[in-house]
Amino acid sequence: MSPENAATAAKLNITAGNRSKTVEMIVTGVLIACSLVAILVTVGIVFSLLFESLRFFERVPMSEFLFGTKWSPQTALRADQVAADGAFGAVPLITGTLLISFIAMCVATPLGLFSAIYLSEYASKRTRDWVKPLLEILAGIPTVVYGFFAALVVAPMLRSTGESVGLNVSSESALAAGLIMGVMIIPLISSLSDDVINAVPQSLRDASLGLGSTDSETIRNVILPAAIPGIAGSLLLAASRAIGETMIVVMAAGLAANLTANPLEAVTTITAQIVALLTGDQEFDSAKTLSAFALGLLLFIVTLILNVISLKIVNKYREQYD
Amino acid sequence: MNNIVTEMSGAASVQNKPAVNKAPIFTAKNVDVYYGAKQALDKINLDIPRNKVTSLIGPSGCGKSTFLRCLNRMNDLVDICRVEGDIQLEGQDIYAPEVDVVALRQHVGMVFQKPNPFPKSIYDNIAYGPRIHGLTSSKSELDDIVEWSLQRAGLWKEVSDRLQEPGTGLSGGQQQRLCIARAIAVRPEVILMDEPCSALDPIATATIEELIDELREKFTIVIVTHSMQQAARVSQRTAFFHLGNLVETGATKTLFTSPEDERTQNYITGRIG
Numbered sequence: 332m333s334p335e336n337a338a339t340a341a342k343l344n345i346t347a348g349n350r351s352k353t354v355e356m357i358v359t360g361v362l363i364a365c366s367l368v369a370i371l372v373t374v375g376i377v378f379s380l381l382f383e384s385l386r387f388f389e390r391v392p393m394s395e396f397l398f399g400t401k402w403s404p405q406t407a408l409r410a411d412q413v414a415a416d417g418a419f420g421a422v423p424l425i426t427g428t429l430l431i432s433f434i435a436m437c438v439a440t441p442l443g444l445f446s447a448i449y450l451s452e453y454a455s456k457r458t459r460d461w462v463k464p465l466l467e468i469l470a471g472i473p474t475v476v477y478g479f480f481a482a483l484v485v486a487p488m489l490r491s492t493g494e495s496v497g498l499n500v501s502s503e504s505a506l507a508a509g510l511i512m513g514v515m516i517i518p519l520i521s522s523l524s525d526d527v528i529n530a531v532p533q534s535l536r537d538a539s540l541g542l543g544s545t546d547s548e549t550i551r552n553v554i555l556p557a558a559i560p561g562i563a564g565s566l567l568l569a570a571s572r573a574i575g576e577t578m579i580v581v582m583a584a585g586l587a588a589n590l591t592a593n594p595l596e597a598v599t600t601i602t603a604q605i606v607a608l609l610t611g612d613q614e615f616d617s618a619k620t621l622s623a624f625a626l627g628l629l630l631f632i633v634t635l636i637l638n639v640i641s642l643k644i645v646n647k648y649r650e651q652y653d
Numbered sequence: 654m655n656n657i658v659t660e661m662s663g664a665a666s667v668q669n670k671p672a673v674n675k676a677p678i679f680t681a682k683n684v685d686v687y688y689g690a691k692q693a694l695d696k697i698n699l700d701i702p703r704n705k706v707t708s709l710i711g712p713s714g715c716g717k718s719t720f721l722r723c724l725n726r727m728n729d730l731v732d733i734c735r736v737e738g739d740i741q742l743e744g745q746d747i748y749a750p751e752v753d754v755v756a757l758r759q760h761v762g763m764v765f766q767k768p769n770p771f772p773k774s775i776y777d778n779i780a781y782g783p784r785i786h787g788l789t790s791s792k793s794e795l796d797d798i799v800e801w802s803l804q805r806a807g808l809w810k811e812v813s814d815r816l817q818e819p820g821t822g823l824s825g826g827q828q829q830r831l832c833i834a835r836a837i838a839v840r841p842e843v844i845l846m847d848e849p850c851s852a853l854d855p856i857a858t859a860t861i862e863e864l865i866d867e868l869r870e871k872f873t874i875v876i877v878t879h880s881m882q883q884a885a886r887v888s889q890r891t892a893f894f895h896l897g898n899l900v901e902t903g904a905t906k907t908l909f910t911s912p913e914d915e916r917t918q919n920y921i922t923g924r925i926g
Contacts, residue, residue, distance in 0.1 A: 456732055534769035538832070541727060542782040542839060543759035552781065557772055 380631060383624035390618045391419045396625060398422065402588035402599075404608060404619045419622050421629065423588040427505065427598030431584060432573040434509025434594055435516060439569060442513075443520025444562065450521070451528040452550055463525075470518035478582035481511035486583055489595075498595060503585030506594040512579050516569045523568065527561030527645070528554060560644050567641030571634040577602040601626050678703045678843060678873050679724060684738035686719050686728065693719045695897045697738070701843070701890075706865060706874045708884035708905070711894035712920065717877045720894070721845050724875065725761035726754045742843075759786055762841035766848045768828035770820035770835070775812050778820040778831055779803065782839035798838055805871075806834035807864050826857025833864065837872065844868065846876040850883065862887050881921055885909050893917045 388396070399420020446466065450459055486507035493500030500506075531554050539549040555562075585597040586607050608623040679701035686694040694716045701707050701724075709717040719728065726747065728734045740747050747757055759782075770778050779799040782788075789795040799816070803809040808830045812823070820831050829849060836844055846865070850858040865874055865887045878884050884891050885905060892902040893916075901908060901917045912918045 532769070534765060534767055535771060537727065537730075537763075537765060538769045538771065538835075539781070540730065541725065541758060541763035541765070542785070542835065543755050543757075543762075544785050545755050548785050552785070553771055 377631070380624055380628045383621055384628045386616070387618065387621035387625045390621070395419060396421050396622075400590055402604070404604075404622055417618055419618065419625075421601070421626065423590040424599060424601045424604055424626070425629075426590060426592070427584070427588070428574055428600040428602070430505050430592060430594065430598055431509045431512060431580060431600060432570060434506060435512035435573045436566070436570055438510055438513025439516045439520050439573075440566060443517045443569070444524055446517070447521045447524035447528060448550060451525050452546060452554070463522075466518050466521055469514070470522075472515075474515065474576065474578040475582075477511050477515050478578040478580075481507050481579055481583035485511055493595065500595045501585075501597040503583060503587075503597040504595050505584060505598045508580050508584040509594065511583065512573055512576055515576070515579065516572055519572060520565055520569045523565030523645075524558070524562050527558045527565065530561070531557045560647065564641040564644035567637050567644070571637035571641070574637070575602065575630060575634050577606060581606050601630050605630075674703055676703070677701055678743060679875075680739075680741045681720075681723075682739040682741075684720070684723060684736065684740060686716070686723060686737075687735045688731070689733040693897055694723075697899045699892055699899055699902060701873060701875055703873050704869055704871075705890055706869050706876060706888040707890040707892065708888035709875065709877045709892050709894060710879075710881060710884050710920075711900075713879075714896075715894040716897045717892075717894045718847055721847055721875060721877050724843070724845055725758050725763055727758075727763065729754060759839050760841050761843045761845060762836035762839060764829070764832050764836050764844060764846045764849045767852050768825055768832050770823070770828050770831050772819065772821055774817045775803075775820045775823070775831060776816040778835050779838045782835060786839055788839065802834040802838040805837055805868065806830045807860065807867075808834055824857070826853050826860060829853060829857070829861060830864065833861070833868075837868070841872065843873045843875065846874065848877050848879060851879060858883075881909070893920060895920070 396419050399418065400422045401418040401420045402423050403418045405417055446462075450463060450466075454462060482503070486502055486504060489504060489507050490500045490502055535553050535557065536549055539553045540546075544552070580600045580603045584600060584603055586599050586603060587597045588599050588604070589596055591598060605623045605626050608619060608626075613620045677700035679699075681697055681699045681701075684694055684697040684699075685692065697716075697720060699720075709721060711717050722728045723736055723740060724742075724747075728736060736748060742757070742761065746752070771781060773781070776799055779802050780795055783795060783798050789798060800809060800813075803812060808827060811827060812818075812831075820828065823831060829852075833844075833849075850861050853861065862883065865876065868874060876884075876888065888905045890902065891905040891908045893900045893908065893912075893914075895916050901912060901914045903913075908917065909921055912921060
């Protein structure tokens with residue numbers, strides 16, 4: 332360093348830059364505010380669900396709601412009206428939801444999982460490049476389209492097929508709604524499972540193939556065992572999506588609260604009932620309207636639990652090979 | 654596939670006789686390898702002698718690993734890879750259409766750069782190959798193979814009391830010996846090793862090198878290595894690759910003390926690398 336430089340060094344300005352710190356602070360503030368809005372709204376919704384549900388449980392005991400097997404939420408406008416006492420047993424709704432979700436999972440699990448295995452292990456890069464986006468288009472179809480497809484195409488088809496073999500199929504059957512809902516969640520399962528399978532290190536495939544395993548032996552003995560926790564997580568996530576799905580069931584499953592395990596009969600679901608309870612003009616403080624909040628809370632708790640469990644599983648699995 | 658199997662067992666019985674089979678186990682003639690449009694290997698001619706350790710050396714990207722992976726067709730897994738020329742194992746073209754790569758890889762095993770035990774128990778890691786190939790008919794036979802393989806890989810004393818613990822819980826050097834044990838459990842004729850010590854510390858490396866020296870009694874070994882010292886320590890034959898060409902091949906001692914080609918000379922003295 333020359334003496335000249337040494338002299339100027341003392342004047343180096345390191346205390347006040349020419350760009351304002353306030354800009355940084357404003358930016359930070361805006362960003363925080365934006366994320367706060369989302370959080371606060373969520374918290375608000377949860378609390379509203381909670382308090383309205385509490386108001387509902389003042390009128391209808393929680394035990395009746397959770398364990399009652401009769402659902403007919405008509406309340407009387409006049410004391411002498413027929414069916415004056417509403418019945419708020421959510422069990423037929425819960426079983427209907429589970430039945431349809433179960434059918435959907437029966438359709439989507441094999442189809443989604445096998446297409447994920449095909450895409451990640453067998454398909455050439457070129458096939459993969461156009462099949463994967465195509466599968467993901469399925470995820471982009473609005474659920475209302477799936478809904479009327481189920482109600483107007485699949486349900487009548489099932490009905491006529493059923494009649495031809497002597498089965499009595501309801502025109503709004505759990506089967507029609509479940510099948511189409513299954514198709515809807517295929518891309519969810521296939522794309523999550525595909526990620527999980529791809530996360531299994533290539534070195535394990537090499538090891539297995541290098542020992543003289545076939546592709547299918549490698550998949551069964553090495554890849555699937557390593558990927559199974561993640562796949563389970565993706566299935567749970569898909570199940571929670573199926574349970575919360577609304578449009579398809581509103582249009583294809585109907586509103587008859589039957590307590591049945593027969594997929595050919597009409598059933599109703601929690602989501603379809605919430606829609607039915609709140610469409611049209613309603614008194615805001617009747618038990619009928621308030622029951623929608625209780626159903627919403629129930630649904631929220633179930634899907635929240637499923638989501639938390641599945642995300643935990645998926646994340647735990649991801650860490651394993653990092 | 655049957656051809657390969659009968660040929661192999663024939664070869665094995667030849668090996669047991671005192672008369673040593675002098676014919677090379679692998680012969681490669683005019684082997685070209687392309688990745689897409691890029692040529693990775695150019696007209697490679699190389700014989701791999703039986704029951705010896707052959708090391709493939711050369712700077713990064715010279716094609717030595719590519720050549721190694723041609724020998725058990727692991728290159729098949731790379732979509733854009735194309736192999737031309739003739740590679741024969743015991744006189745059979747391994748790229749012939751009737752060859753079953755699964756059967757081929759049973760005879761030509763592989764140990765990889767990074768230890769890659771399965772996330773299973775030590776026992777199941779070793780038993781994996783014998784199980785898929787149906788080599789055993791009873792549990793006790795399988796137990797014997799597991800013990801034999803671990804003995805051979807010098808790991809038995811360290812793990813015999815914890816065979817049911819996960820293989821991934823072992824140290825790096827132990828994991829690599831586990832992988833070697835796993836490879837020899839299917840009784841291959843040839844073991845390919847792709848820089849087997851590059852992820853290991855010097856002590857674990859020394860153990861593996863001793864092991865390689867013992868293994869050549871029973872197996873033919875081809876090893877890719879970055880370390881010239883390692884090549885000099887473990888191998889009897891060395892092949893030097895440079896920019897996709899096989900520059901020089903010969904007895905390890907000769908190649909390191911009096912190389913014929915200037916490029917070999919430059920590489921072993923550290924001028925190219």
